[in-house]
Amino acid sequence: MELVSLVKTDQFKYSKIFVIGSGFFALTLIWTFYNAYMPLILGDYIESRAIRGAIMGLDNLLAVLLIPIIGAWSDKIDTKLGNRLPFLAVGMPIAAIFFILIPFSADITLLVLLVVDIVFLFAMTIYRAPVIALMPDHTPVEKRSMANGIINFMGGVGAIVALFGLSTLYGIDRSYPFLVAGLLLLLAFFLLYFTVDRKPAYSEKIDTELEESQAYRSFFTSLKLLKQEKYRGHLLVLVAIFLYFIGYTGVEALFTVYAVEYLNMEESTAGLTLGFFSLSFVLFAIPAGLLGSKLGKAPVMLYGLLFLPIIFFIIPLLSYFNGVLPINETLLLQIVLFIGGISWALVNVQAYPLVADLGGKNRIGFFTGLYYLFSMASAIVAPGVLGLLMDLFSHPALFYGASISFIVAYFFLRKGHKIITSNKHIEIPHNDVKNI
CATH class of the missing domain: 1.20.1250.20 (MFS general substrate transporter like domains)
Known part of the structure; x- marks a missing residue:
């Protein structure tokens, strides 16, 4: 051997x-x-x-x-x-x-x-x-x-x-x-x-x-489990993940549409501007992880979910500062998106470890599947949903809709984590997952 x-x-x-x-x-x-x-x-x-x-x-x-x-x-x-x-x-x-x-x-x-x-x-x-x-x-x-x-x-x-x-x-x-x-x-x-x-x-x-395999299997096994009262806190956390991924995925897919059609930005500049969000996420992913280890995963996620709607709500209002501040609107938007990427790091870096912890060591695989199921389900529907809001209420609705998804996700996560924390002394039988 x-x-x-x-x-x-x-x-x-x-x-x-x-x-x-x-x-x-x-x-x-x-x-x-x-x-x-x-x-x-x-x-x-x-x-x-x-x-x-x-x-x-x-x-x-x-x-x-x-x-x-x-x-x-x-x-x-x-x-x-x-x-x-x-x-x-x-x-x-x-x-x-x-x-x-x-x-x-x-x-x-x-x-x-x-x-x-x-x-x-x-x-x-x-x-x-x-x-x-x-x-x-x-x-x-x-x-x-x-x-x-x-x-x-x-x-x-x-x-x-x-x-x-x-x-x-x-x-x-x-x-x-x-x-x-x-x-x-x-x-x-x-x-x-x-x-x-x-x-x-x-x-x-x-x-x-595979993320997709976990999601595929969980689609057929999770509903029977999550409807049980003892999993109410777990379900609320997963719903929070579904909701805030709607905001993130929708903006990721439709930001350039907003920038080009509403701000009259050059198409190449629109993509580059979105890059500041991704850049700050990459730069602050490790610090966000360290912060989560020190303060706790859920509290750090809640901070991020407080900051993100403020940032996204401000974005459509930036045009009012054009000419008032000594920088142009595009640069101001890039700065705001960079800050938004930091807030997204606070949320997303903690999310999977938090869900993996929900089931304990014997149920990591099952709850991993639930994480991918809820996050990927939102990625399927989010661009269409936020796109519909843009059709109905004009382009800024992209960020207002995303902001609402973050705010609602905040309350679901806070409530779900509170229930789980208060019931943490109750051991969930391994057979609940194993037999499904």
């Missing part, structure tokens, strides 16, 4: 983890840019923000429905390329090609654009689960926390590059960032193809590792 362990440890290399991280870099780069600019491209044909928002929620729906199936399939398949690479070999090149085609298809007809978009979304869905599995496949258990940190760091860099770098290219020519991002995705595929092991030393089933 010791000899086998030694051999496996010798096969582990951090350099390989960085190469695997290139897949996450390209994945996050493309999704971030897609979420920021696809609503603007759809705007060439579709005026309704609700319809554009509904289309933007399609990728999350496909993810929940298909990724668990693909993830399980990649666990079982056995080919000369191993079990993960066949999915990467199909999904990544097709996704890259059809992503490059998006701006060109937009110049033809809406039908062509939608066909290209759907193929792109399917291709991204094909390889997401297998590329996620590459890290645990190549990493021993004791080193996975560090490896996961590297992966997430590269994903964060991808988001920043998308909103700052690709947005600048978008201002030169709309097709340039799609071409660059598509080529980067192809480059990531070739790096992975020639680097990852065909028979990884630490390969194991990934179904329990």
